[in-house]
Every structure is written in structure tokens, then in C-alpha cells.
Amino acid sequence: MSILVGRETRLLVQGITGREGEFHARAMQAYGTQIVAGMTPGKGGQRALDGSVPVFDTVAAAVRETGANASCIFVPAGGAPDAVLEAVASGIGTIFCITEGIPALDMVPVVEAVRLAGARLVGPNCPGATSPGRAKVGIIPGSVHREGDVGVVSRSGTLTYEAVQAMTDAGIGQSTCVGIGGDPIIGTTFLDVLRLFADDPETRALVLIGEIGGAAEEEAAAWAAEHLADIPKAAFIAGRTAPEGKRMGHAGAIISGGSGTAASKVAALEAAGFRVAGSPTEIPGLLRAAGYRR
Amino acid sequence: MSILVGRETRLLVQGITGREGEFHARAMQAYGTQIVAGMTPGKGGQRALDGSVPVFDTVAAAVRETGANASCIFVPAGGAPDAVLEAVASGIGTIFCITEGIPALDMVPVVEAVRLAGARLVGPNCPGATSPGRAKVGIIPGSVHREGDVGVVSRSGTLTYEAVQAMTDAGIGQSTCVGIGGDPIIGTTFLDVLRLFADDPETRALVLIGEIGGAAEEEAAAWAAEHLADIPKAAFIAGRTAPEGKRMGHAGAIISGGSGTAASKVAALEAAGFRVAGSPTEIPGLLRAAGYRR
Amino acid sequence: MKIQEADAKGLLLAQGLPVPGWTVARTAGEARSAAESILAAGADRVVIKAQVLVGGRGKAGGVKLAGSADEAEAVASAILGMSIKGITVRKVLVAAAADIVKEFYLSAVLDRAARRILLMGSAEGGVEIEQVAAERPDAIVTVHAHPHLGLADWQARDLAFRMGLGGQLKAAVAIAKGLVRTMHAYDADLVEINPLAIVREPGEGTIVEKLVCLDAKVTLDDSALPRHPELEALRDPDEEDPADALARAAGLTFIRLDGSIGCMVNGAGLAMTTMDLVKRAGGEPANFLDIGGGAKADRVAAAMGLILADPKVKAILVNIFGGITRGDEVARGLIEARAQQVRDVPMVVRIVGTNAAEAAELLRAARFVTAATLDEAAAKAVAAAASPGSGA
Amino acid sequence: MKIQEADAKGLLLAQGLPVPGWTVARTAGEARSAAESILAAGADRVVIKAQVLVGGRGKAGGVKLAGSADEAEAVASAILGMSIKGITVRKVLVAAAADIVKEFYLSAVLDRAARRILLMGSAEGGVEIEQVAAERPDAIVTVHAHPHLGLADWQARDLAFRMGLGGQLKAAVAIAKGLVRTMHAYDADLVEINPLAIVREPGEGTIVEKLVCLDAKVTLDDSALPRHPELEALRDPDEEDPADALARAAGLTFIRLDGSIGCMVNGAGLAMTTMDLVKRAGGEPANFLDIGGGAKADRVAAAMGLILADPKVKAILVNIFGGITRGDEVARGLIEARAQQVRDVPMVVRIVGTNAAEAAELLRAARFVTAATLDEAAAKAVAAAASPGSGA
16 A cells, blocks of 8 residues: 555646646656646646646546546646636646745645545645655656665655665665655645654655754654554754754744754653654665664 | 423523613513523623623623523624624534624625524524514514414514414414514525424424415425324415515515416415415414314 | 616626626717727727616517718617616716627626525526526536635636637636636626637737626625625615615515515514415515514604605504514604604504514504504505505 | 745734834934934834844843933944844844833744644743743643634634733734734734733823733745735845745755755755765765756756856765656756866766656766765765865
């Protein structure tokens, strides 16, 4: 098994006819993801990805005609919140929003609508998720992965690739890698992903890649201490040397007045049984030191 | 038993220090309703109804201090939607909004919030509900009632009193009388009330008092045909002679293009086993003709 | 409250919707000069439309085209003063006749059953939507605005695609959202565009197709008028029964009818029931009159004045069920009103409920004809109207 | 984006919040004439406040009172040009000194954990809220605006009562709702009033107490600035590092730091990690620089220019993990940038991921120093910075 994406994923790509949407849809399809539909208003009736994927005007039509059960959104920031709402209202259960630059207040009503509908939104401004050997949704390069049983969850993009590549190079494969996104308002938190991993029988170790700012890593650590005590766990926190009060690109990466510091996160993670790496390359070694065998 | 209001009702009166609020709170108390709290922002700490009822600044404080579980709202139209939201958010389960003249679009988000919270709103612009001998909430004159087992539901105010008085004069008592209000957007429909009566073992007959306009009576009749087939049922529809296209005071009382006519309502009710009266005074006789014995 | 087409278009325009220009004319001369300007600006023809609050003005001959200023004057002259369903036309709207490619229907309406705003669209525009609904219900597509989030873009797009407006997607979305915005901005309970039309317009050196609102119908929520004082000015005094204005000022709900028995009742449902019972007893009500809750003596006097102002009234039936309303207050108002009464009309009074005993005593002392039940009151009033002079 | 107090007050005023008047002065002379007007209008004293985007200006001597125009000129003269936390004061705000009865704190902030707007209030205003939070957390009261319905009146009332503002209920509710409205109107992620104060003001022949916003702090959501072009004008060019403006124009995220190793990375998390590893290897990063996703050659060249413009930079570390970004594009950008490079600074390049092989070939041909892992790259860059001339 795996979480969020897998062989059962029947993916709709919202914004499939855009430059980014098409590029990544192609990469997802090449990886083996079942892309059953594309959607771009006004382009219904066309076919995308060399004719292999039907394009619809509305998500409702795509769902009705193809049984799509997950969606990946590449719609520009101005239309992305609406795209999420359309997916939710049309019965899509798992939605990945890759779009970056969405004003934070636009997402406030959207995440609430997602919650009320009992759907799951990952992102926005996230790289997506990959269940190696099964499916990838989003923009994580497929080449960094290896099939396996370590669950990876991260706030950032390229840093995740770095960490996953290090694992793959060391022969450690992943059950699912999830990038939750670095925006202020996101649909799925570290804790949400840990809960999913806890219920996944094929995930036998965990890697958490956090950043300074906020308290999401601490919250996740506290939960893991109680519910994931028995499996090997490693972590990495970016921004240990970032100066206070400066915003390092990610909205999350700002520290003020001692809260959200790397030190507080490292302490919380270590207290919860995570081995915390000083560099992404140390993660494989720390997993093994924590008892991971594969 | 009874529905909506009863001996277990611990009533909060929102707007208790206003002229209407105080007048009717006094009448409710005189009828035997347990009024445990009043609420008027800025008058917290005072006592109303000759010192017998504490007044709070917020509904939350009233609930916390007195265990209020129902509320009756006499707040002016401008503040009434907010008063409903406050009651809902503070955990009040049953809310009667007596206020008239609330713009319809103001109620659209409010009834949705009530629905999402799983609470019940009766009204706005309704006379309230009385469970004779137990409690009355709202403005229905207590004197018209008699304890009994006939459930009454109505869209209007004084017409309800007329019908109930006729029953009382004929020796037929009521389990609960509910006025659902005549506004375009109301929290509780005829159908909702029929469902409650259907679950009330002490309600052994039904009286429905409708009006021209809309399709709520037809909808309720269809449900009653299926779920309330076995009990005596009588009905009255006001506006049989109202001219088409004219709005007769109640927002509901407008007919256009044949829908919502008295004829369609009478037909639907008769098809569902209701005996339909030509005058409110005929209701007792029709109930007896339908098999009601008391 | 209903408002006229020109006023409805003004509201839509203020909300940013595409409404082609128009002029309102009160005389044939004004219509002529409006037509001159429009024709001079390049239009082939003008359309002249009667401004009345009743439907079916097209069938009644209230909408005509004109190809010249002379013709416009003649047409306007014919329409102004015309009676449509009993309403005299006092204004016409003059606009360039559109070059219509295709007509659609689009409206936003408060859906009571669903308790949210409903958008209704159809590719069959320009005809009465009730007729489309009856004959080809599949030709009507609908979507509900979310009660908290409003009408989302995707909902508007979905509606547009289903209406066959995919080719005008952006404009259709803007208009659909604009209708909902208009409802909220003015507390309208209906905003209807029929026809919404694709028209040909001269563009930059070429002909462009545009989606525009060619007609507009807006009705406002009376309960919300207090917070839109500017909209009160859109009430058309020409078209309103003077009695309506008096009633509104006195806080009464009054509707004039054709019969001979004046009714004064508290509560709309009871007022309708009273009318029904008058009719059942063989009479015809002269009006619907709800004096509302908690009516005091002065409001009763005003109500009596309204009823007596109608020369058709031959008897009066007063039916009060006291709840908030106190019976003795009503009785005092009646006694006072009768004292000032110039016309001798029989009156039957029934007062029950709050302070009914005090009321009964006052009425007895003043020698009013009373009744114990509503049926009895109706019967007595009908009898009184049938035999003038027999009353109070 | 942070904006200055005077600009923040302007936004609040535009949203209808009660903000006493102020003037911005760039010279002591301007401050003098502003003070003259204010004193002539009846104020006893004026307050002169440094306009800088850093906190703690009061402690730093950037806020002073003056009782005369002379004194105002002298005070302004002292504050203008003063350096507060490294920022030179170029503007002061001049306003009538308020007659404060009691100070409160009120703010609206985007609460990431709860994913909704949080209102935070305290009866302990005028001091840093972080200090109140640390010392007396019970003195802070909060409420979340509903994510769909916004801040309801009852929530604002509840907050006001708990803040001890029951005596100014209407004003407090209006201000609390105004803060949320301000957040939405400008896509702010923080709107803070500290102090919110009850002040005495001369009323109609008497002294009245009023609730007003005496200070204001607003930060804007950078992601939303494209839809508020008018707010871009509030960015203070005086206070901004010129490199920031260049970076913004090129679509880069750049933060200048104190070290000697320039970093160019794609992705914020990876960029922070690169800094961390430079430090771990014994070096000090000269900057944080995220070239973003899908960076093309020209953006790489712009980034290189920014790094080289810093004279402290003694070595450059380029770390690219290609996902959306193509490694060969970056390599070409680097080769081009080096060709135009005026200053000889050693460079260590690591490119992995998409098109890494093509990149490696280009870099090899151009004789760049490369590294396989990030740790290796960091170590090489630190070594290069330590021994100048040893690099590429």
C-alpha cells in the first residue's frame, strides 16, 4: 500500500493544456500514473498528451465520464482556489494544488470548504506526492525515488528531492513521499500525513523534513511520540543558521521571538524519538542507527 | 411528551430588556416556562422580570451560568441574524426567532450555519411554539390552548390562534402548537415539524394550517401520506380567494402561474388523507370525523 | 417592490454588467429627440418600450421598433397613454435596436425551498420562462449559489457551458456573478435578464459579437428597503394606488380588491381567511388589510379611513384576534373612527384574545354590531352589505 | 511586505477606523510647521515618531513629545537621521499628543495553525504583546473569525467584553470588524493597533471619551501584491536594500547576510539547508538566494550579478536540484555569467536532477569546479573562500 496516491489513483489534471500542466502531466504519465482526464474550461472535447487523455470543460464532466478520483491543479494563482472548490464540489476526494503564489486569505475559505466536504487537499505551493513504483502526482522528479517502506513528509520542494535522493542512493526506498507545501495556509499538515502513515501497514519507518517557523513540526512530533513510538524515525530541519526576523522565501520560514526556531523543533523531534540529521545526506545512516533494516 | 418546547426547556430570552422582549418574557414565565436567563449586550449583571432572571452580556455566559438550552429572540431585525449565529455558536440547540422584517438574504447564510451546527431554528417572523401545560416560547397567547394530543403546525400567527382556539373550545387539546413563520427563508419547514410530531408518542392527531404560495404544504403532505397515514389529520389553507400575483402581506402568500395555489395545496393534502376545512371552526369536527377520539 | 425596466438596468449597470445605453422619455417629443441621437450615432433602428410594472407589454403592443425620428415620435405617441393590464403607460424607454445573433435567458432568484440563491439559465431566451418551464423543462439549467461562499466561478462556468454559452464564457461568468452581486447589493429577490443576447456590434474596423443584457427585471425585498433608502425613490408614484402609499405610511398592508365588504384584520393569514369566509358567505371582499401586530388606536383609525375611502364598500368586517394586539385598543380606535365617519357604513366587529372582555364592554356601550365567531361575523357583514341601512 | 506606521494608518482610515490625524515630515522644518498647525488647533503637545520598519523605536529614542514648535523642530532634527537597528530615519510622523485614559491592544493576524483569522486583544496595551504573552498569558483574549462568515458582531462584542471594553462596546465592535475588513481589503497578514486607546477629546462643550487607534502596524501578503498595485507604492525605497529591488525585478528571493560565501540555490528549503551546511563546514553565507522553480539562463545571470555586487563575497556555491529547473539551463547561465564577470571569485557548482548529465558536460568543458554532494560542495566553497585565488 501507500498513502494519498497509488495504483488506484485515477488522476484528473486541472490546467492540463497550460505549459506547466502539460509538462508535468507528461512526466506523471511516463512514471506510470493513470491520468484519466484533463480539464481546461473552453477546451472540452480536445485531447491532451498526444491524444491519450480527454480534456473536459468542467470537473463534473471529467468525473462523470472517467471516474477520476484525484486531481492535480496547475491553474494560475488567480484561479487555483476556485479550481480546488470545483474539485471538492465535484466529488474529488484527494486534491493536490501545485500552484504557488496564491494569496493566503484566498485559501482560508477554501480549506474550510474542503474540511466540511471531508475531502483532502495537499498544498497549495506543494510538490505533490509520489508512491514509488506506483504513481506520482505533482512535480517531484521521478528519478529520485526507489520503491520501499519509508514514509517521507516535507514542507519544501528541492530539499525533499535532496533528502529522498540521499535515501535512494543509500538503497533505502520510500512507501510515499509527500510534500505538504510551504504556504501559510495549507490543506494537509505534517500531523495529517503522520496519521495517514500510521495507518499504512507498508510504511515501516519515517522521515520528516521541516523548516524553521510555525509549530507544525513540534505538533507532529508530539503526536508521533505517542502513536509512532515503535518505528525508526529520522528528521531534518532547514534554517538552523537563518537569522531571526528575516523571511527566507517560504512564508513558513520566519522566526520571531524564539518560537518556531530550529532549536525548538530539533528538541521536540529528538524528544519524540526522531534522529535529527545535520545534513540530508545523514538521513540514511540515522534511519539505520534507529533500527531500520532493509 | 411534546416537541421543541417542554418542561425540560431552559429558556434564554435574547433582547429581554427591550419592550417586546420583556412583555412576552413575562407572559412566558406566567405560563410556566422556565426562563433561566436573559441577554442584552451591555446589560450583563442586571436582573429582569422583577429580579427573577439574570441578564448576561453574551449567550456564552448565559449558557455557562444557567445551562440554557433554548432561546427566544426578540432582537430587532438588524441584529437578529447575528443573534441567531451567537445562539448557535454558543451551543443552544433550539432557537426561536420572533423578529419580523429581516431581509431574506440575511437569513441565507444563517440557516446554513444552523444546519451545519445541527441546531434547530424556528422562524424568523414566527409566533413560536407552545406545549400546553408545559411551556410556551414566543408570543402565542397562552389562553387559546388546552393540554392534549393534537399536534398543530402553521405558517401564520393570528390564524393559528383562531384555529387553536376553535379546537380548545371544542374540547380538543394540543400536544404542541408550532408557528413556523411566513418569511421567505425560514429555519424549520412544515415537513421538519411533521417529522418531529411523527416521533412524538404523545401526538395522536395532526392539524396543518397553510397558506397560498410556495410548495411547502405539498411537500409536507407527500411525506405525511407515507409516514403519518394512520393518524387523524385535518388542514386549513388560507387565501383560497386571493387574487393572483398580489402579495398578501406574508411573503409566502403570493401565487404566480398556478404553482402554490390553494387548489393545488388542498388537492395534495386531501390526497394525503388530510380533511381540509373551509373555515378554522370546522377543524374540530373534521378531526373527529377522521377518527379522533378524546 | 417591483421596479421598472429602466431602473433595473440602472442597477445592473452600476454593478458593472453590460447593458446597452437607453433613454427614458415621458413625451413623444422626448422620444423623438432620443431617437434622433441614437440614429445619428449609427443605429439603424430604435426600440421603444412601455415602462410598466406588469408583464406581457410586448403582446399588448407596448414594444415597437422605429426606423426614423418621425416614426419614433409616432410610435411613442401611440404607446404613451396606452393602458396595459389596467396600467396607463407614462414613460417609454428608447434604445438602439440590437442586432441579435441569439437570445438566452438568465436569472437569479431567491429559492425559498432550497434557502439559497438559484441561478436559472436557458438557451431559449426572449420568451416567457414559465412557458419554457412548462413545455421543455430540460431547456432550463440551474445552479445554486453556495449559502456561504456565494456563486463560485466554476459554478458560473458550468452554467454557461450548459446554456450553450461556452463561446462567450468570460462574459457569461461575469454576468452570472453580476446577477448575484446585484441581488446582494440591493437585496433583490429576483434579477432577471430576458433576453440575455449575443449581439453584433461594430468593433475596431470589424463587427464583434458581444453578450449583453437587453432587458432587465428586478424585484426588491420589501423587508430590506429601510437599509436602501435610495431605492425607495424607484417606487413609481404614477403607477401606485394612492391608498398604497397611505397604507405604507401608516404601517398597514393593504391591497384593494373588487368587492363591497371592507375587511380589517390583524395578521396576514387571518386576513386572507377572513376574505375567504366573506366569499364563502356569499360576499366579495373590498380589500385585504392587515393592521399588523400590536396595532394601536391611531393605526386602527388610519385603516378605517382607507376602507371608507373606497366608495364600493357597503359593509365593514373587523376581525381581531388579540395576541400582541390588545382588543380594547382596537375597540377604542373603532369608536373614534366611527365618530369621525362621514359615510354611514354598517360595521360588524369581532374581537377575541387579549383584553377581549374590555373590548366587548366598550363595543357594547358604543352599540356596535358584534359577532362571536369569524363565520358569524362574515355572515353578518355579508347580510349588512346586501341590505343597506340595516347595519350599525 | 512591511509598511510604515503612517501608511498603515492611511489604510485603516480608508476602512473607516477612527485614527487621529497626522502629518509626515521629511525635514525638521516640515515637522515644525506641522507642529505649529496642530498646536494652533488646540493641542497641548505633539508627538513626533520615527517612521522605520523595525520595532523598538520608542526605546531607541525615536518617539518624543514636544510642547512648542521650537521644541518640535529640535526633536525632529534629533530623530531624523538617527539610526535605529541599522536603519536611518528619513521621515517622522507628527500628531497631536493624545490625552490617554487607558491603553489596550488589538490585532488581527492570519493564524496558520487554525487556518483562519485570529483576533487578539488585551487590556494591557502600549507594551509589546510578546512580553504580555510571556508574562501574563491570561491577559490576552482571542477569537477566530469564521472562515466563511467572517467576524460576526457577537464575536466582536464577546472580545470587547473580555478586553474590558464593555463601556465602549459599539466603537470596539466597529474597530474589531474594521481590522478584519482591512485584512481582506489589502490582503494583510497582520493588522495591529497598539495602543488602541480611550482618549479624552473636547466634544460639544464638554470632554468626551473616545476609542481610537493611536498606532498601527500592517504587514501585507507578498503573494497578493500583484492585485493591489497601489500598495506597491508603499514600499519604502529609502529603507530597502537596492539589491532587494533588483532581486524582486528578476523574480529572485534574496536576503543579504554577513558572511563571505555567496549562495545560489533553487528552492527556499534547500537554500536554507545550503546556508546551514556552509556554516557547518566552517564558513559564513553571504546571502540567502532562491532562484525559484524553472529558472532560465537570464535569471541565473541576474542572480550571479547580485552575488558579485557584494564585495564581501570570496567564493560562490551554486546548488541546483533540478526538478522543474533544468540543469543545463542553469549551467549555460553560469557560463555566460562568468564570461561577463569582472571580479575573479572562485565558484563551486553542484547540479543534480533534471538534465544533470548535460549540465555536467557543459561545466566540465568550461572547467568549472564541481561537486557531487551538497556536503562536498559546501566544504569546497569554504576552502576556496579561505584561500583566495585557489578557485575557478
